[in-house]
């Protein structure tokens with residue numbers, strides 16, 4: 383498929399007003415996306431677990447108006463007008479208006495809320511952008527009832543990517559690959575696809591406890607972060623390594639080799655941070671408690687012959703990953719031994735989920 387497949391084809395159907403609500407999740411990358419070129423094309427393929435409890439719920443009220451030359455909208459976040467989020471969304475609408483010309487013919491009132499606390503350090507761009515996108519695709523389906531669910535998900539991922547790269551992986555679940563890769567059938571730089579092979583049962587209902595080590599604003603915005611890869615001395619090797627890791631993890635996810643999974647996922651997390659340590663300007667995004675937690679996880683794994691492991695985002699929080707079969711014991715360990723390293727003992731227990739869903743009101 384190419385970009386022209388995502389142009390809107392009018393069916394002459396009239397919709398005067400429509401209100402829709404969608405809930406879409408956050409996701410956690412196992413092989414990381416770090417580095418991109420215009421327009422939001424990843425330098426390597428990535429794969430993530432779609433989450434379940436961490437999500438954004440977004441309502442859009444569309445009212446038909448005369449066509450304008452840029453999208454008009456109001457934005458409310460958790461019940462309050464939120465003008466400081468507007469530029470990012472305005473830029474997103476600008477990027478997608480070519481594919482969704484109908485947005486120029488509606489006034490939009492967007493109301494959003496997150497299930498996770500604001501400023502928890504959990505990236506909300508993936509769930510936020512994908513939720514807006516699903517609302518737009520809902521309107522598009524009303525305007526063109528012939529669209530199939532398959533096409534809707536593809537176009538939604540394509541559009542969400544233009545808002546935030548990782549948002550392309552938040553439409554479906556449980557595992558989504560984004561970025562063209564010769565060993566992943568159907569993969570594309572333009573949109574995310576559901577991992578196309580059978581997943582070993584050990585990875586079903588996988589658990590992710592998010593330990594909130596630092597709830598502050600992100601020290602490095604994703605735009606700045608991705609840009610660091612432009613003149614980075616190790617960039618090319620990193621992109622090659624990520625694509626090799628994707629091929630490896632594809633096999634692991636099918637054969638259930640959990641020890642190799644642990645090694646690969648932790649190495650990816652540390653490599654992401656190594657890219658930031660070795661860029662210029664350089665950043666240390668881990669906090670002392672991030673390292674305390676990592677060491678505790680390693681100790682627990684050794685002593686209990688456990689399959690617990692960690693991954694990291696571009697921040698200090700730690701995602702603790704473990705199979706569903708270890709849920710009870712690991713949650714006791716987190717509560718007793720890891721929570722103390724979190725801000726206000728705060729952590730969120732999540733698990734793998736299945737993507738966007740409409741909220742019927």
Ligand code: DP6
Nearest residue numbers: 411414415428546547548604605696
């Ligand atoms: C470290 O998707 O937030 O979480 O495309 O600029 O919006 P933009 O970046 P974003 O980058 C996510 C980076 C990451 C790794 C990942 O999710 O793959």
